[in-house]
Amino acid sequence: AQSVTQPDIHITVSEGASLELRCNYSYGATPYLFWYVQSPGQGLQLLLKYFSGDTLVQGIKGFEAEFKRSQSSFNLRKPSVHWSDAAEYFCAVAVSGGSYIPTFGRGTSLIVHP
Amino acid sequence: GAGVSQSPSNKVTEKGKDVELRCDPISGHTALYWYRQSLGQGLEFLIYFQGNSAPDKSGLPSDRFSAERTGGSVSTLTIQRTQQEDSAVYLCASSEGQTLKPQHFGDGTRLSIL
Numbered sequence: 001a002q003s004v005t006q007p008d009i010h011i012t013v014s015e016g017a018s019l020e021l022r023c024n025y026s027y028g029a030t031p032y033l034f035w036y037v038q039s040p041g042q043g044l045q046l047l048l049k050y051f052s053g054d055t056l057v058q059g060i061k062g063f064e065a066e067f068k069r070s071q072s073s074f075n076l077r078k079p080s081v082h083w084s085d086a087a088e089y090f091c092a093v094a095v096s097g098g099s100y101i102p103t104f105g106r107g108t109s110l111i112v113h114p
Numbered sequence: 115g116a117g118v119s120q121s122p123s124n125k126v127t128e129k130g131k132d133v134e135l136r137c138d139p140i141s142g143h144t145a146l147y148w149y150r151q152s153l154g155q156g157l158e159f160l161i162y163f164q165g166n167s168a169p170d171k172s173g174l175p176s177d178r179f180s181a182e183r184t185g186g187s188v189s190t191l192t193i194q195r196t197q198q199e200d201s202a203v204y205l206c207a208s209s210e211g212q213t214l215k216p217q218h219f220g221d222g223t224r225l226s227i228l
Contacts, residue, residue: 041221101147
């Protein structure tokens with residue numbers, strides 16, 4: 001079965017600084033990868049996804065992520081963080097065969113200091 | 115409606131009582147998912163409905179949990195004889211279909227068992 005690891009429970013950055021949130025997955029073949037953001041008291045919103053093709057994918061709100069097969073990683077990046085980016089971020093992986101139900105990581109809480 | 119609607123937004127009940135949580139998906143979405151989000155945890159898959167197919171119940175943690183989806187639209191998650199460990203946020207998501215279409219999440223129901 002596939003699994004997802006987000007090694008950082010909390011990340012603190014200053015507003016305007018760059019951001020990288022780590023995500024590693026375990027799966028033998030090429031997975032389908034997602035990043036979601038959850039603001040307090042709300043559901044999850046899709047930021048971006050990778051299915052195939054260009055390994056650098058652009059998402060909403062200025063986020064991007066890079067799929068690195070050799071490292072089994074799909075890290076999320078943003079060059080300049082805004083205070084409104086403070087939220088919980090979830091990486092998810094789905095695999096072919098069956099119902100493609102995504103498996104989610106535990107999430108990384110992003111704290112933004114002014 | 116414009117998005118996935120869940121009700122109630124908050125539910126407090128005594129241990130041993132039964133609870134029903136409702137999800138109204140986006141109109142036309144054939145796939146519906148229920149997840150549980152416990153404090154500090156990622157999303158735990160519970161159950162998945164796709165059209166008229168038999169639901170995937172592989173994530174239900176015990177036989178106290180059940181769900182139904184009437185007429186391919188509204189879904190109800192029922193927890194019988196609630197326990198304190200059932201306290202969590204229950205999230206519902208819907209998507210256009212089976213093949214990796216983006217999931218749209220509701221804001222969840224926060225369930226507290228006293």
